[in-house]
Amino acid sequence: MSAARKAMIGRSREIAELAAALDAAAHGSGSSWWLSGEAGIGKSRLLEQLGALAAERGARLAWGRCWEAGGAPAFWPWIQVLRALFAETGAGAVPLAPARRAVLAELLPELRDDGWRAPDESSLAGEEARFKILDAVGGVLAEAARRAAPLVLAFDDFHAADPSSVLLLDFVGRAIRELPLMVVVSCREPDGSRSPVAPLLGALARRSHPLPLGPLADSEVAELVAATSPSALADSVSATIQHATEGNPLFVIEMTRLCAVRAASLRVSGAHDATGAGALAIPATLGSTLRERLEAVPGATREVLESGSLVGREFALADAAELTGVAVNDAAVHARAAVDAALVAEVAPGRFRFAHILIREVCYQALAPARRAEAHGRHAQGLERALIAGSAHTSWAECAHHWLAAGHAGRERAIAALRRAALAPRRAARLRGRDPGPRAGASRMGRGLRRRGAARARRAAPRARAHPQPRR
């Protein structure tokens, strides 16, 4: 963990407000908070700080991180929250009555009494099913909050939340004042305002206490530069960074690292000015800064990162190795170099997370479109095999996302996967609606999908042994 990551600079007013709310929640008076601001302004960092505050006070905090790269199943951030709550044992364990367990097993297949079986996500789609889930989660949270006193839920990147997750948060928020429960949501702007569920997000934001994050002050930027750079940069460099980044911490950190890399290479080449100033053609935007940072790492490392970016913000090394076509041991060496360059962090053994979603974006954009589509197809195929074998580590929604990104060749397999994913019928129908020819109504479309699926299965029968199709 770098010094910049440990040091929390500024934001004292926001931290004080959250600390007071945490104390109020401990006394049974809960509240909802809405952190908003542009990419890189420090929303996730403030949530991490809240995590530290909660730990100091003995409160329990559960994370719900939305998956921004597409393909997360419905209720994804809530699934993470519930998994964390049910993982608790001892006095904090939340009791689960059989009826509630049966409802929640639709989200968490591991709760099934009759043993594990692959989740049939389409069973979540109906209005009635959805209400049962809202009610069951509401009940579990109230119980968990009373036991934890207080319980804190931290939802990161909620601009990327699916509609079911937003509805559930709305439902939970309505009873929060009488519970030892605190909900803190981060939402990137303007992405939240452009989300398909923007009106719902707007209504939620209005019912929460607003915490809009603005730029860091000049003195705070200087502090961040000093905390990030391994050796002192010239004052002129620091001043230029302040001016160019307009107080966006991500921009500050990435530009400081870029200047430090340049200074180091000047030092190696024996140039006179080793403070970074000599090579100071400052990139004008955060995007170009990130691209230059990526170009500064060895090509083999870049390739592993690019493959990882196909998977999403977080990826397993084994997947990145396979997509790159290198041995896992070699990929591990390259990934280590990316960790040293602070482009990714190892979040669990063999699992890496891009330091910021924008770094993932830059890696992804660096891939040629044809390579991207081909690799998405290969990854989708691997996920499909894992799902059929009963893996709980992926979902039909994720599989469908990769088939879709594989382009035309993956479309039929995407439709098949979408049919298995939560709320898929509407999406599959939309996709089918792009077919040339007359547009069918939704139910006719469903029947058509089934017929085509069966015909495709018959056509694919000879290949089916080598590439098993999803169960229907």
Ligand SMILES: Nc1ncnc2c1ncn2[C@@H]1O[C@H](COP(=O)(O)OP(=O)(O)O)[C@@H](O)[C@H]1O
């Ligand atoms: N107040 C702060 N003090 C120190 N580092 C910060 C601060 N705010 C953000 N950062 C760092 O800046 C980078 C971007 O912040 P992040 O919280 O990921 O932004 P966001 O979630 O708003 O996109 C991260 O490396 C983070 O640790």
Ligand SMILES: [Mg+2]
């Ligand atoms: Mg963030």
